[in-house]
Amino acid sequence: MTATAENPAPRAPRRIVEIKVGPRPPERPDGERGARPRLVARRRRLPERSGWLSLVTETGFRWAMLGCSLAILGILVLFFEQLWVHSRLSLHKFGFAFFTGSDWDPIRGEFGALPFIYGTLVSSFLALVLAVPLAVGVAIFVTELCPRWLRTAISFTVELLAAIPSVIYGLWAFLVLCPLLRKYLQPWLAKSLGWTGLFSGPPFGIGMLAAGIVLAIMIIPIISSITREVLVAVPQHQREAVYALGATRWEMIRMAVLRNARVGILGAIILGLGRALGETMAVTMVIGNTPQISKSLFAPGYTMAAVIANEFSEATSDLHLSALVEIGLVLLLVTAAVNICARLLMWSITRDTPRSHG
């Protein structure tokens, strides 16, 4: 009758898992509860565990979690294996010539991936050229310059950009951005910079330039959010030291912040590149889907991801399918390599700089 939460002695062998504070109301001898509030201590108890049962649950749990982590390895290995197996036909037939041939003719069975590789590289490079200054600018503005109340607003909005699905970027770019490019930006570029050869030919709107711009919009959030983290991690005393030497604010940013953060920013840029290389939907919708290599950015092009998206479900011959899978394999290898580079860079700086946790 005297068993309370403070004194669980009579049932001592059972193990208490959770105790909510509060005495258990003593029952009256006549069994009535009385009018007092029911502030009952809830005690949950585990059944007495026998040795082998606990061993089974314990190891079982451990193995289940281990299995989950193994699945991640398994998925990636399976990806490589599948792509390797299904691209064997094309790998054997074309060998290295696959990457240097520029003919892509499913009807004659000629497959050379050079135009796609070129398109992927040029559009991604263009995206980086446009995105890096903007993204780093935003990161600098948010961490170093802007008032506190604006800080969260801007970073939240930029991160919203990352939440918009690729296909909606494509829709917007195809129906809104491309007509604007055709009407305003491209004629102006052709007139002022046409002599470089980069901006010649008829302005279609769609083409390499449009793809580069959309990709830039899509990778800005990644680059700027990682750059922001890196900038915040620069120790405050570095800034104060440079200020103490009489530097202006920009000089402080250049000498203290950017110089310390350069490896991290490089990592952010490489991660952005990895994203741009594999981006499919938006690019497919605006690049023009023409397998050609043209110096002009106005000309339509084609990327590796876009050709898979357009032709994979319509490929009829085994060789065509296998060539597309080989492009996928190359894409997988390249993005994996790019991401590994970025990770190694980021890990090297988080290990080197003394970074206070939290």
Next chain:
Amino acid sequence: MAKQNVGLRRRLVNWFMTGMAAVFSLIVLMPLFAIFIYLIYKGIGSIDLNFLTKLPQPVGEKGGGMANAIVGSGVILGIASAWGIPLGIGAGIYLAEFGTGKYAQLVRFTADVLNGVPSIVIGIAVYSLIVLRQGHFSALSGGVALGIMMVPTVARTTEEMLLMVPSNVREAALGLGIPQWRSTLSISVRTAASGIITGVMLAFARVAGETAPLMFTALGNDYWNSDPRQPTAALPLQIFNYAKSPYDEWHRQAWAAALVLIVLIFMAVTAVRIVAGRGQMRHSA
């Protein structure tokens, strides 16, 4: 005199560069506003009851909607979440609670690499793994593809959140004689629950708009389909197909679908956060 000039130049450079940073921020924000304004402006006029309840109509006929695609997206995402989220959380738990040494480091590395694999490549891989073997496109394979995309994100955020749980909480639990699996599930995971849910929602939102992995797995469908082993419509696929078409009516519907997609993603995310927030309060009170 020379000193004065240098000072002036430095000040000008300072103004110019800091000004540029502010201007760049404005430029970056512009496309976001442009996209949202266009989505609302073009989409809101096109959404009506028909759009939400009817099947797609052939070209030239007015009306019609995307009810099947909305439901289809739900089914595919449900399948993806059902296996992707538990697997990701399990892997995250392993990394945070048991993960030391080379193997855990390898798993982290692989998760990061998997996170960067282009979605179109995931589409091809799942196509050859499942669609080729089954012999037909299906919602199931679409769900598998999207689930694969969720796993690394969920795993890494779960790990991060669990590592933020102070280790003396764990030690206290173990000190009471609670087995480790119970302490992990009832104490570490519960303490980190709101962070884990946020991570899961981010993964969900990212995957909900994915088109590329569905092109060769779920394929799309113009009619109702209740069998997850058959080709199934999905909103992102529908947006892509309609946007590519030369018809104004279909463009209009693509805008509407895009607006519905964004609104659904936002609703799902907020709903779960509200529920999770309440759960959190109840447990901590």
